[in-house]
Amino acid sequence: PCCIWRKVSRVVGALKKEPPQPRTFMRGIQTVTLIPGDGIGPEISTAVMKIFEVAKAPIQWEERNVTAIQGPGGKWMIPPDAKESMDRNKIGLKGPLKTPIAAGHPSMNLLLRKTFDLYANVRPCVSIEGYKTPYTDVNLVTIRENTEGEYSGIEHVIVDGVVQSIKLITEQASQRIAEYAFEYAKNNQRASVTAVHKANIMRMSDGLFLRKCREAAEKHKDVKFNEMYLDTVCLNMVQDPTQFDVLLMPNLYGDILSDLCAGLIGGLGVTPSGNIGANGVAIFESVHGTAPDIAGKDMANPTALLLSAVMMLRHMGLHGHGQKIETACFDVIRDKKVLTKDLGGNSKCSEFTEAICERVRDLV
C-alpha cells in the first residue's frame, strides 16, 4: 500500500504541477479576491483599492470574509463562498486577521494555508529610502517552506518530564520549495539562491532538504547557488545584509529569518509578503497585526498591504503598474511631508493615501 500511495501521489503531483511563472494579462480585467481582515484591515484595504483605481490597474476586487465555520462532520473550514472565490480567481490580497483565543478553532491563517496548500512564504525585504534603519542597502528575499519541518505539530510526552517534538522533512516538500525558489530567482532577475540549514547537526532532515536544493540548483545553472549555516547567516546578516540575495529554507528557520529581515528594513508595518499555493493560488498579505487600538481612526499605515499588492501585480505580470505604485509609495515616504504616525509623521491614513494617489497621477 505504501508503494502504491507513493506512485499515485507522484502521478497526481505531476499532473497538478504548474510552473510558477508570472501570468501576463494582455487585456481584460483580472478579478482578485480581497479579504480586508479585522481591525485596521478594512481601512488599509480601502487605501489600496483607491490607489489601484488611480493607477488604472486592471484589477477588480471581490470582497470576501474569512471566519472559521464548522462544516459537516464538525471540521473547521473557511466559508464556502471565500473558497469558491479564491479557487476561481486564484489570486488574493489579505489584510490582518485577529487571532482567536479559546475560540475552539485553529487560526485562520493556518486554515487558509491548509485549504490552499500555501507551501511557500515569500518576503522581499528592500530598504525604504526615507525610513531610517541601521541598514541602507537591504535587498533580499526570504523563501520559507511553510507546510512541514518543525511545525508539524506532532509532540509527545515520553515519560513524566520528558517531551519530544517531531520535525518532519520530506523529499517532495523540499523539492517543491527549492524549485519555486529557483523559478522565483529567474523570474525576478535575482542572481543567487542560498540554502539555509543546520545539516551539520541535523544531518538527515536538513541533509535531505539540502540535497533537494542542490538537485534543483543543477537544473538552474543560470542562477548561482550556495549553502550557509543558519547561525552563520544571522551572524553575517546583521553585519552586512547586502551579501544576501534569495534565501531558501525550511519552516522554522524561515519563520525566524523572515522576521529578522523585516526588522532590518523597519518592521512588519512596511514589509510585504506572499504565499504561494498549489494549483496557481497565491495570496498576498500584510503580516502586521490588526492594531485594534487605532482601528477606525484613520491612523493606520497601509504600506505593508500596498507593497504586498505590488508584489501581487508583479506575480501577475503587471510589472508596469507594480512599479508605478511602488515608486509613488517610496517617493511619499522619502519626501517625509506626509507620513503616518508609525513612520514618524502625524498624517492620517487618508492623507498618506491621497499623497500616493497624487504621485501616481503624475507618474501615469
Add this chain to the structure above:
Amino acid sequence: QVSEAAASAPVCWEERNVTAIKGPGGRWMIPPDAKESMDRSKIGLKGPLKTPIAAGHPSMNLLLRKTFDLYANVRPCISIEGYKTPYTDVNLVTIRENTEGEYSGIEHVIVEGVVQSIKLITEDASRRIAEYAFEYARNNQRSSVTAVHKANIMRMSDGLFLRKCREVAETYKDIKFTEMYLDTVCLNMVQDPTQFDVLVMPNLYGDILSDLCAGLIGGLGVTPSGNIGANGVAIFESVHGTAPDIAGLDLANPTALLLSAVMMLRHMGHHEHATRIQTACFDTIRDKKVLTGDLGGSSKCSEFTADICHRIQDLD
C-alpha cells in the same frame, strides 16, 4: 601575558592539550591529564580547536561538553566603543541550554523520502538552565530575564521549557521576568537591541541568537563566551576559528579570548582585575592607534598586546 605582566591577576596557568584519544573499549575521550587538570582546577580557558574532518571521532567541543556536562553557554554581548557596527548600545547576555533540544542527534527515515528529527526537552535540563539564568542575573546585577520560545507552535516542548522558567522566576522576584517569541525577538533585536537584557532559551534558538548578537557587536573576533558545567566546572573560550592562514604570523586579534578570560575572572570573583583588563582592552580599541588587521588597523598581535599591558600598568 596581559594577566601576568600587568594585571597581576591571581591566576596561574596549567597548560593542557585536548586531542581525542580512544580509551579502553574504543570509546573516544579527552586525554586523561586534561580531564584530571580540569576536574581539579574547575576553571578553564580555551582557544579555538580545529574541527576534524573524517577523523572518525566527534568534535572536541562536543567531547568537552559531554565530559564536563557543560549545560549552559553564556555570551555577554556588549558594544565596543571604537569598533563601529550599526549598533552602539548593545548590552545583553544570551544563555543557551546546551545539552538537549533540537540537538539530540536522534533522526530516523520514516519511509523513503520522509525523515524525522527529534527535539527533546526535559524538565530537569529546563529547570537547570532557568536557575542558572536567574543566578547569573543576580550575580551580575542584570535586571531582567527573558525566556525565548515558540510555545505557540511547539506547545508541549517549548511549553515545558517555559513552565520551568516561570517556576524559577517565582523564586527570584527581584529579577523581572518576561517571555517573547523567538521571531519577535529577532524582529525587535535588529531594530532596538537595547530593550534586551538576559535572554534564556533552548539549544537551537540559543545557537541562532548568540551568533546574531555576536554580529551586532562586531562578530566572533570580539565576542567572549563561557560554558558552565556541573560540579562547578566552567570553561571560557573564544568562539572564532583557528584562522590557519594567519597562524604563527603575529597577526591575530586576541580580543575574544581576552574578553573570555575577563568573563572567567568575574566568574571567579576577581571583579577588579577583570574591570582593569577589560577597560584597558576597550581603551586600546577606542584609541584606534594600535589595532590588528581585523579591527581595521595594521598592528601586530604583539603590539596590540603590549598596548593593552601599558594601559593596565597606567591603571594600576
